[in-house]
Amino acid sequence: MNEKEAVVFPGMGPSNFAAVGRFMVLDPFARRRIAIADKVLGYSLLDRFYEADDDYAECVQVAFMVNSVALADRAAAEGGMRADVCAGPSFGQKAAAYWAGSMDFADVVRMTAELARCEREYFAVQHTDVVTHSFVRVPEDRFQEYLDTLTVRGQWYDVSGRLDRGFLMLSIDASRLDELKQAISDMGGYSMYTMRPPVHAAIFDGLRRRAEETVFTRYSIEAPQIPVIADQDGRLVTTAEGMREMLLDTFDRPIDWPAVVAGLLTEGVKKMFITGPENLFRRVECTRRNFDVVNVDPKSALRALLTPA
Structure with a gap:
C-alpha cells in the first residue's frame, strides 16, 4: 500500500x-x-x-x-x-x-x-447544569472504578471523548465537578479545562x-x-x-x-x-x-x- x-x-x-x-x-x-x-x-x-x-x-x-x-x-x-x-x-x-x-x-x-x-x-x-470536563494521566482501571461508584449511587455521567490512553472528556452535573476534579487528582491525574456548554453526550x-x-x-x-x-x-x-x-x-x-x-x-x-x-x-x-x-x-x-x- x-x-x-x-x-x-x-x-x-x-x-x-x-x-x-x-x-x-x-x-x-x-x-x-x-x-x-x-x-x-x-x-x-x-x-x-x-x-x-x-x-x-x-x-x-x-x-x-x-x-x-x-x-x-x-x-x-x-x-x-x-x-x-x-x-x-x-x-x-x-x-x-x-x-x-x-x-x-x-x-x-x-x-x-x-x-x-x-x-x-x-x-x-436545556441541561443548564451539565458541563464537560477534560483531564489526562488517569489510570483507566481506577477511573472506571470511580465511574462504577457513580453508577451505584445513581448519578448520571457520560464519557464524551477519548483522546488517548488516560485522556478523557466526561460530561457530568456541574454540582459534582469539584468532586470529579478531586478524584482525578487523587488518581495522579491532571484536570485541563471545563466546557460550558457541554458536548458529545x-x-x-x-x-x-x-x-x-x-x-x-x-x-x-x-x-x-x-x-x-x-x-x-x-x-x-x-x-x-x-x-x-x-x-x-x-x-x-x-x-x-x-x-x-x-x-x-x-x-x-x-x-x-x-x-x-x-x-x-x-x-x-x-x-x-x-x-x-x-x-x-x-x-x-x-x-x-x-x-x-
Whole structure:
C-alpha cells in the first residue's frame, strides 16, 4: 500500500483575537477566506471577533473554522500537502466537510454560524447544569472504578471523548465537578479545562433533532471527494448519507481519537498535517507515535510570512 497523507482539522480549543488576529490580518490565505465569510455573514468577522468576550460565540466559532481552512490552503499551496484522507474531530468536522468536497465553503460558514446560534438557544434552557470536563494521566482501571461508584449511587455521567490512553472528556452535573476534579487528582491525574456548554453526550439527542430539523435541512451535503475518517468510531465515510450522519453524530456521540488514528493507519496514512490554531491533537502520544506530524498553525504561518526570503 502506498504511503498516504492526511489533513486533520482539529477540534475547537481556546482561540481569541489576541492569539490569532495578526495571522488573520496578514495572511493572504486567511484574508481570502475572511472576505467570503464577511459576505455570507453580513458583518465583518474580524470586527466581531475582536470584540468577542465569549469563547464559543458565533463569530469565534466561524473564525476558528475559517482559520483552519486558510491554514490548509497554505499547507497545500506552499507546504506540499496532498490530502489523500481527511479527518476532523469534533468541531473540525465542519472544515473537513468543505475540504473533502461535501459542502461549499460559503455554506459551511453559514451552517457554522447557524449551528452556533442553535446550540446557544438549546443550552440556554436545556441541561443548564451539565458541563464537560477534560483531564489526562488517569489510570483507566481506577477511573472506571470511580465511574462504577457513580453508577451505584445513581448519578448520571457520560464519557464524551477519548483522546488517548488516560485522556478523557466526561460530561457530568456541574454540582459534582469539584468532586470529579478531586478524584482525578487523587488518581495522579491532571484536570485541563471545563466546557460550558457541554458536548458529545447521548442526552443531547434533543439538540441533534433540533439541528437536523432547523439547520441541516437547508444544506446540500454531497459524497466526499476524498475519504473521511469519522471521529466517533474511525469508520470510513465515502457517501453523502455517511457524511450527514457523521455531522449529526457529533451532538450525541463521543469522539474517539484513537479510533480515528486506527482508521488512518488502516488507510495507509504515514504523514499527518494538522491545520488549525490548536496544540492538543498533535501532542497526544497516539498521534506522535504513529505519524510524521506537520503542525500548521497561526504562529508557524506568521513566522513564514515575516521571515525574509
